[in-house]
Amino acid sequence: MDKIQELYEFLKIDTVSAKGRGEEGAKFIADYMNDHGIEAEIIRHKAVNPYVIGEINLKAKRTLLIYNHYDVQPVEPLDRWNTDPFTPTEKDGKIFARGVADDKGTLMARLQSIIDLMKDSKLKMNIKFIYEGVEEIGSPFIDDFLNDYKDRLKADYILWEGAGRGADNSPEIVLGVKGLLYVEIRARTEKDLHSMYAPIVRNPAWEIVYFLSKIRQEDGKVNIRGFYDRVKWLSEDEVKYLKGLKEEMEKALGQRIEDDFMRKLVENPTCNIDGIYAGYTGEGSKTVIPSYAFAKIDFRLVPDQDPEEILN
Incomplete structure (x- = not known):
């Protein structure tokens, strides 16, 4: 299965956290990571959907923590969609599906890239992952989760869920959010x-x-x-x-x-x-x-x- 098809399989899963859905999405991510040599674990905490955390420990001096979320916004109103929200469809070189931009596409692109770097022995630092399933409903209890698992998530750097590109197509560096x-x-x-x-x-x-x-x-x-x-x-x-x-x-x-x-x-x-x-x-x-x-x-x-x- 190529990388796009792997993304499609992820996009097919309904993970609308506002409706209490997400367990299947967490399992997909954890299984995918474990199948590709990354130690991953599903952790059920106080939130409606579980967290997925993982680690690549190279015994390096520096550690990068990567954050993404697998839950998505509700799809209503359905009559505004030209295709099924959970049936990925390609048109004019673009993929249409709920969550492809926020945040499943970024999650998979990063994960797939790191797996390739790991296979080619080009990874230069330890990598930790935290995937959240309730970001779209305000990340309730994330403070408690981070406090409870701070030792396992300790890192030198953190990479947030994603950003856009400027008018000249250069990547944006986000200095803060509301x-x-x-x-x-x-x-x-x-x-x-x-x-x-x-x-x-x-x-x-x-x-x-x-x-x-x-x-x-x-x-x-x-x-x-x-x-x-x-x-x-x-x-x-x-x-x-x-x-x-x-x-x-x-x-x-x-x-x-x-x-x-x-x-x-x-x-x-x-x-x-x-x-x-x-x-x-x-x-x-x-x-x-x-x-x-x-x-x-x-x-x-x-x-x-x-x-x-x-x-x-």
Whole structure:
């Protein structure tokens, strides 16, 4: 089986962590590593999906730890897909499947390359691997896992899951990323009612709408008390560096951008609505007061902001 076919077999596995799927993906990785001479182990910890850790110990002086995740985002809405998300399809030299870019493709490319280096005796340092199965749902309990297995994961360097390429096709070096606070807001009554009762009963849909309208202004400013108190604003040197990326970003986007575009993108914490659901959304009409409504919201946080403080 060639390397592309090996990737295809991996892509066929449904590892949507938001729906509790991933065990089969972890087994695929561990088996693949062990079959190719890398000591690998599945570790079930506190998260819904297990971790896979592995090691190539050459008794070298330096050790590189490689991180990737095998879980993927949900595939909905399915009607926006031209092909089955878990049936890898090649078109115009590109592979289409859920997770091929984030992060199964990178995981397999790195693993296959290291196996080739190992076979050719060209590997110059020890390699450790950590593969996570819950990255797409915020990496719950990863702090506990790293603390519990810190001795086995100890390394001199770490390689993160991946990055992009610039407008000139040169690899990007990522200097930092925003943190994440993910919140689901729910409102509920006992049962659906006819809309004739709207003047006298609660409507969970309106309650969600009112709540969302209060936490964020039209210009993007977040109205939560103390939200910006701990924000670590960029230094003058960092701002100068970002200004130098303006031309490259314009090429990537194919349009002109404002001078403060990059600063806003990097420096500002955000509040974003990921999804809203309430009531009847099918064809035709149905006059109903829904008994249930919810919204999913993510906050992208910057250095020194504390997600627990924001949540409270």
